[in-house]
Each structure stands twice: as structure tokens, then as C-alpha cells.
Amino acid sequence: PRAEQTPYLQGLNPEQREAVEHLDGPVLVLAGAGTGKTRVLTTRIAHILATGRAYPSQVLAVTFTNKAAREMKERIGSLVGGAVEGMPWLGTFHSIGVKILRRHAELVGLKSSFTILDPDDQLRLMKQVIEAARLDKDRWPARQLAGVIDGWKNRGLTPDKVPAGEAYNFAAGKGVELYAAYQQRLKELNACDFGDLLLENLRLFMEHPDVLADYQRRFRYLLVDEYQDTNVAQYLWLRLLAKGSPNVCCVGDDDQSIYGWRGAEVDNILRFDKDFPGAHVIRLERNYRSTGHILGAASGLIASNRDRLGKTLFTDGEDGNKVAVSAVWDDEEEARSIGDDIERMHKNGQKLNEVAILVRASFQMRAFEDRFISMGLPYRVIGGPRFYERQEIKDAIAYLEVTANPTNDLKFERIVNVPKRGLGDTSVKRVHELARARGIPMYQAAKMIVETEELGGKARKALSDLIRSFDRWRSRLGHIKHTELAELILDESGYTAMWQADKSPQAQTRLENLKELVRFMHEFETLEGFLEHITLVMDTEQAGDGDRVSVMTLHAAKGLEFDNVYLPGWEEGLFPHQRALDETGQSGLEEERRLAYVGITRAKRLAKISFAQNRRTRGLYQSALPSRFVDELPEDHVEIIETKKPFSGAYQNFGGTFGRSSYGQSRFDDVQTQPFEGHYGTPGWQRAQQHTRDQSSASSSSSAKRKWSPSDQRRK
Ligand code: ATP
Numbered sequence: 001p002r003a004e005q006t007p008y009l010q011g012l013n014p015e016q017r018e019a020v021e022h023l024d025g026p027v028l029v030l031a032g033a034g035t036g037k038t039r040v041l042t043t044r045i046a047h048i049l050a051t052g053r054a055y056p057s058q059v060l061a062v063t064f065t066n067k068a069a070r071e072m073k074e075r076i077g078s079l080v081g082g083a084v085e086g087m088p089w090l091g092t093f094h095s096i097g098v099k100i101l102r103r104h105a106e107l108v109g110l111k112s113s114f115t116i117l118d119p120d121d122q123l124r125l126m127k128q129v130i131e132a133a134r135l136d137k138d139r140w141p142a143r144q145l146a147g148v149i150d151g152w153k154n155r156g157l158t159p160d161k162v163p164a165g166e167a168y169n170f171a172a173g174k175g176v177e178l179y180a181a182y183q184q185r186l187k188e189l190n191a192c193d194f195g196d197l198l199l200e201n202l203r204l205f206m207e208h209p210d211v212l213a214d215y216q217r218r219f220r221y222l223l224v225d226e227y228q229d230t231n232v233a234q235y236l237w238l239r240l241l242a243k244g245s246p247n248v249c250c251v252g253d254d255d256q257s258i259y260g261w262r263g264a265e266v267d268n269i270l271r272f273d274k275d276f277p278g279a280h281v282i283r284l285e286r287n288y289r290s291t292g293h294i295l296g297a298a299s300g301l302i303a304s305n306r307d308r309l310g311k312t313l314f315t316d317g318e319d320g321n322k323v324a325v326s327a328v329w330d331d332e333e334e335a336r337s338i339g340d341d342i343e344r345m346h347k348n349g350q351k352l353n354e355v356a357i358l359v360r361a362s363f364q365m366r367a368f369e370d371r372f373i374s375m376g377l378p379y380r381v382i383g384g385p386r387f388y389e390r391q392e393i394k395d396a397i398a399y400l401e402v403t404a405n406p407t408n409d410l411k412f413e414r415i416v417n418v419p420k421r422g423l424g425d426t427s428v429k430r431v432h433e434l435a436r437a438r439g440i441p442m443y444q445a446a447k448m449i450v451e452t453e454e455l456g457g458k459a460r461k462a463l464s465d466l467i468r469s470f471d472r473w474r475s476r477l478g479h480i481k482h483t484e485l486a487e488l489i490l491d492e493s494g495y496t497a498m499w500q501a502d503k504s505p506q507a508q509t510r511l512e513n514l515k516e517l518v519r520f521m522h523e524f525e526t527l528e529g530f531l532e533h534i535t536l537v538m539d540t541e542q543a544g545d546g547d548r549v550s551v552m553t554l555h556a557a558k559g560l561e562f563d564n565v566y567l568p569g570w571e572e573g574l575f576p577h578q579r580a581l582d583e584t585g586q587s588g589l590e591e592e593r594r595l596a597y598v599g600i601t602r603a604k605r606l607a608k609i610s611f612a613q614n615r616r617t618r619g620l621y622q623s624a625l626p627s628r629f630v631d632e633l634p635e636d637h638v639e640i641i642e643t644k645k646p647f648s649g650a651y652q653n654f655g656g657t658f659g660r661s662s663y664g665q666s667r668f669d670d671v672q673t674q675p676f677e678g679h680y681g682t683p684g685w686q687r688a689q690q691h692t693r694d695q696s697s698a699s700s701s702s703s704a705k706r707k708w709s710p711s712d713q714r715r716k
């Protein structure tokens with residue numbers, strides 16, 4: 001095609017261009033971070049549409065997050081204009097899975113209005129199943145069963161397919177039985193959990209070849225981003241769909257495989273050419289995202305991993321600033337210094353949208369959220385189940401859900417007595433029993449019960465008031481704006497008042513969160529649209545317009561890029577995470593290192609790593625060691641930033657604290673009065689503490705090599 005017809009091809013390098021134009025047959029783009037894999041995928045779609053190779057509805061494009069899907073839609077839109085509007089099959093595995101499942105729900109024993117359980121409801125249901133099997137629920141916790149079942153689902157295993165030996169993974173051989181019972185309960189509730197979205201798709205395709213054939217005919221081009229993180233179920237699903245067309249294009253990077261703990265199989269990418277014979281493998285080596293130092297630091301770090309294909313990356317851009325590494329006293333200081341740094345740069349014209357804080361564990365966000373709120377620095381949390389997992393948010397959503405969908409028993413149960421309205425456990429149990437006996441939703445059972453003398457006067461009135469309220473709210477659906485309705489519901493139910501009356505320090509935050517929830521609803525046309533979004537994005541984003549700093553976990557940052565990236569909490573036991581350190585073998589640690597690689601490579605211009613020397617839990621300080629990843633960074637690309645201690649004029653750099661100057665030591669000893677327990681309530685942190693002490697007393701240990709060894713600092 002002539003250049004003027006394909007302007008979107010301009011600017012691609014030859015390898016990228018090849019990946020875009022090689023439309024027939026399977027293509028694998030295997031390349032490092034920032035080399036333009038996603039850009040290739042987007043341009044490829046544009047090319048398919050612009051050259052009329054397929055209609056938008058014939059292209060299946062899978063992204064890893066909803067945010068990525070949205071961005072891709074926007075990018076394609078800017079390349080080829082309106083055609084993208086008709087791309088119904090661009091989304092995450094989950095969102096596409098839901099769409100297919102809703103169309104054929106009856107074939108797998110669901111109604112098309114099925115609900116999607118969030119992890120909380122999932123646990124509650126499992127607890128019920130465990131109790132119904134008369135198992136000791138303390139000995140066999142629901143959380144553990146959930147893990148086992150999720151594992152099976154990720155591997156595409158329905159209860160009848162679980163290998164015999166594996167039944168023993170839970171409750172002495174009862175695992176599979178419970179799995180089957182749980183699936184049965186889901187069907188009764190007309191519900192799915194996240195894992196089911198794909199699993200039920202697989203079952204649908206296996207049991208109804210005609211349905212599968214229909215989709216196979218439909219999808220002429222299939223494209224998958226972040227292929228290294230697909231799990232077995234996703235892989236099987238893709239392979240089934242791809243049987244109809246050889247035009248599969250997957251892009252990925254083995255060094256960025258970070259979901260092994262969730263069943264992702266990096267092998268999927270490694271055996272692509274076996275699965276798709278004749279696959280054309282393209283490698284991209286030029287990085288367009290980051291400066292030389294950032295790329296050098298990241299490449300040097302990932303080189304410590306044994307288990308990798310290995311690839312070269314280069315950039316023609318500037319070296320830029322070295323990756324900054326600094327030590328701070330604790331997480332409060334970390335949040336404060338990062339906050340100040342951002343504010344300073346913001347005054348110099350830095351856009352906040354181009355700034356991100358990437359944490360290893362979501363609890364780390366709290367310090368930043370608090371700090372940013374008090375500074376008035378606008379931020380958004382992306383990808384956190386954090387926001388949506390807050391109690392007040394879940395309660396509010398339960399109210400909205402029951403309004404929209406009165407058959408949702410789990411949500412109904414959640415708020416039937418929140419705020420307390422005199423409906424004790426016994427009353428709720430009655431409703432439950434009637435519902436089970438009649439095979440009807442609890443809501444309907446409740447309606448019947450209030451017509452009888454079954455419940456005591458107070459409970460009866462409370463329940464009948466509640467039911468009437470829900471009926472009233474439902475009748476206004478579609479008549480007033482859904483955001484107004486939400487406010488009305490939260491007020492009339494007494495829910496807002498409950499928190500207003502609460503004098504605890506969190507109550508204010510909760511009210512703000514509720515406001516935020518309603519504010520966010522404005523982004524949706526309808527309540528149903530909002531609710532569907534909530535279920536789907538539990539693990540993705542909390543929107544917020546305008547110029548804001550992004551706070552998210554490293555896992556959620558995959559595929560994204562920012563001018564400035566802060567990487568706090570690089571401490572042993574936190575990052576690498578204690579879980580990985582406790583594992584035998586290297587695979588856990590290597591996955592942590594890939595996560596660090598993902599983190600650094602998100603940065604375009606500046607990457608700033610920090611670690612706290614002390615972590616505080618329940619008011620107690622625990623000393624921490626800097627992450628081994630800090631030491632693994634190649635020195636040429638790193639700059640050590642010395643910070644002033646705000647709490648003491650006694651010494652000027654962190655070497656003093658880390659080296660346990662007498663002041664730091666005594667202060668530290670003062671507060672540390674109990675053994676540490678808490679977030680990482682594992683022996684690992686005790687070990688870390690032990691280390692630190694060894695290190696400060698004996699310089700003969702391996703610490704002499706550490707960049708952060710106290711002796712080094714003293715020599716300065
Ligand atoms: P990741 O592995 O992190 O997902 P990626 O390989 O998908 O990265 P992209 O996000 O597609 O990389 O691209 C990284 C950045 O480089 C983007 O800002 C993109 O617009 C830019 N880029 C990619 N290719 C080119 C090119 N040929 N010319 C200019 N900029 C490019």
C-alpha cells in the first residue's frame with residue numbers, strides 16, 4: 001500500500017513493520033519492555049481494518065487490563081477513525097468471556113442475567129459449602145479452599161477433570177466434592193466467580209461444537225497482548241478459538257511474566273511455535289520508552305535471573321538521569337519525601353498524570369494516600385482491589401446491586417441488617433430457610449415472611465420497611481439519574497447516617513469514599529453499566545479525571561508508562577516479598593525480580609527507588625534491610641541520594657541511621673519493645689532484623705559488599 005493510505009505505518013522500525021504487515025499465519029513478537037509490542041498490536045489492528053481484511057467484529061483482541069483495552073481502543077480510533085466503534089471483541093479475557101457467556105448462558109445452566117461474584121462473596125459461599133459438608137471450618141478455612149479451586153479453574157479443570165490425587169489438596173480428599181458442591185451452589189444462585197468466566201466458556205465450547213464453530217468462523221484475526229501471563233484456561237480458550245483461523249498474533253516478554261502465582265504459564269509463550277506451526281517469530285530490540293540509564297539499570301537487574309531467554313535491548317535516546325536510590329527512616333518519611341519531590345516537580349511544570357508510585361503490596365498505599373490527602377496532592381489509585389474492597393464501598397454496592405437485581409442473595413444478606421435495624425441472625429435465618437425450601441431468592445422470601453406472623457414485631461416491621469424501600473428505589477430506576485438514585489439510597493437506608501454518627505477516625509474517610517463512589521458513577525450511563533463495571537474491574541482501576549498522581553501495585557502497572565516512577569519499599573521481606581524468600585528454589589525470587597524489572601521499565605525519564613530502614617506496625621518499629629535488588633542494580637546506572645534526617649540534626653545522611661549511630665540506635669531500641677508481628681507476621685522479618693544487627697556489629701559478613709554497608713558510609 002502507498003504511504004498516504006497507510007500513514008499509521010510511518011515511524012515504525014523495520015521489525016515492527018514486519019510484525020504489522022505479516023498478516024497471514026501465526027506471529028509471535030517476543031521482545032523486552034518498551035520495544036513497541038503493544039504499539040505493534042494496535043497498529044496491526046488498524047492495518048487489518050484499514051485494508052479491509054476483516055470487519056471490526058471479526059477481530060478478537062485480548063488485553064490484560066480494562067485500562068489497556070480502553071487505551072487500545074483510543075489508539076486504534078486515532079489511527080483509523082470511527083471503525084473501532086464496532087470492535088465488540090476487544091477487551092480482557094474476562095470481559096470477552098462474560099460477553100460470550102451471557103449470550104449462551106442457558107447452555108451451561110445459567111440465566112443470561114447471572115451475577116459475577118467478587119472474591120468476598122466467593123469466600124462467604126465457600127464457607128457455607130464447607131459448613132454444609134460438616135467440616136471444621138477453622139481447620140479447613142474457606143480462603144484455602146478458594147485458593148485450591150481457583151488453581152483448578154486457572155488450569156481449566158472442572159470438578160470431573162481434577163486428577164484423582166489432587167482431591168487431597170484440601171480436607172483429606174474432600175476437595176473435589178466441595179468444588180462440585182460449590183459449583184452447584186453457584187448455579188442455584190445464578191452466579192459465576194471470576195475463574196468461571198473462562199472455565200464455563202471452555203465447557204460451552206466443548207459441549208456445543210456448533211457454538212464454538214460459530215466463533216471460529218467469526219474471528220478472522222486474533223491478537224493477544226502480554227501473552228507471557230496467560231494461564232492454562234486462557235490458553236486453551238485461545239487455542240480453541242484460533243482453530244478457525246491461522247492468523248494469531250501474540251506479543252509478550254518472558255522477563256515480564258509476573259503472574260506465576262496466579263497460574264500463568266510462561267511456557268505458553270515459549271512453545272508458541274509448537275502450538276501454531278509455521279509461526280513467524282519477530283524480535284524487537286530497540287526500546288523507545290526509557291532513557292539509557294533506566295534501561296541499563298533494568299537490564300542489569302534482570303540479568304541476575306537464570307531462567308530466561310535473554311535478549312538485548314538498546315535505545316538511541318539520551319542517557320538521562322541515573323536511577324536514584326535513597327534510604328528513608330520509615331514509611332511516613334518515604335511518603336513525605338516522595339510527596340515533596342512530586343510537589344516540587346509539579347511546580348516546575350511536571351504533569352501529575354505522568355507520575356506514578358508503584359508499590360509491591362497494596363497496604364503500602366495507605367501512607368501515600370494519607371500524605372497526598374493532607375498535602376492536597378491529587379492522586380488516583382489504580383488497580384487496587386483496595387478501594388472497592390473497603391467495607392463502605394462494598395456495602396454501598398450491595399445496596400445498589402439489590403436495587404437493580406433483587407435476586408442477588410449474597411448482597412441482600414450483606415446489608416439486610418446494615419445499619420443495624422433489629423434484624424438478628426435468627427430472622428435472617430428464617431428468610432434463608434424459606435428461600436431454600438421454596439427455591440426462591442431471599443428477597444422474595446422476605447416479602448412473603450413479612451405477610452406472616454413468623455417474625456417478631458420489630459423485626460417484621462424492619463424487614464417490611466426495607467423491602468418497601470427497595471421496591472421504591474427500584475421503581476425510580478431509569479426515572480431519575482442513577483447517581484441521584486444512589487445518593488437517595490445511601491441516605492434513605494440510613495447508611496450514610498451510620499457513618500456520620502461514627503466517631504472513629506476512619507468514619508470520615510469512609511464518607512469520603514462513598515462520595516467518591518457516587519462521583520465515579522457519573523462516568524457511566526446507567527446503574528447496570530456501573531455495576532457490571534465494578535465486578536469486572538475489581539482488580540483494575542478507580543477512575544478520576546484531571547491531572548493526578550497514580551498509585552498502584554507493580555502488578556497493576558504492567559504495560560503502562562510514566563515520565564517519573566517512584567519505587568518505594570525496596571526492602572528484604574517486602575520486595576522481594578517474604579513469601580518468595582520462604583520458598584525453596586529460585587522461581588519465586590526470580591518472579592519478584594521480574595516484577596522489579598517491570599517496575600523500573602515503566603519509567604520514561606526518572607526512576608526513583610527508596611527503602612525504609614524501619615517499618616512500623618501497630619506503633620512498633622521493625623528494622624529492615626535494603627532489598628537485594630538494590631545491590632543487584634549495576635552501579636554505573638545508579639545514583640545514591642543522601643537524605644537529611646528530619647528528626648535529628650545529629651547526622652546528615654542515612655548512613656548514620658543505617659550504620660546505627662548512637663542516637664538512631666537508642667531511639668530504635670526505645671520503640672522496639674515487642675516481637676514484630678503484622679503484615680509480614682512471618683519469621684522472615686525477625687531474620688531480617690537479626691541480619692541488621694549482625695551487620696552493624698560485625699563488618700566481616702558479606703555486608704561488606706553491600707552498597708549500603710555502614711562501613712562504606714563511614715568511609716565517606
Ligand atoms: P511493555 O513491555 O512495557 O508492555 P511494549 O513493548 O508494549 O512495552 P509500547 O508500550 O508499545 O511497548 O511502546 C513503548 C513506548 O514506545 C510507547 O510510548 C510507544 O508509543 C513508543 N514507541 C513504540 N514504537 C515506536 C516507534 N517506532 N517510534 C516511536 N515511538 C515508539
Ligand code: MG
Nearest residue numbers: 037038039559
Ligand atoms: Mg505493552
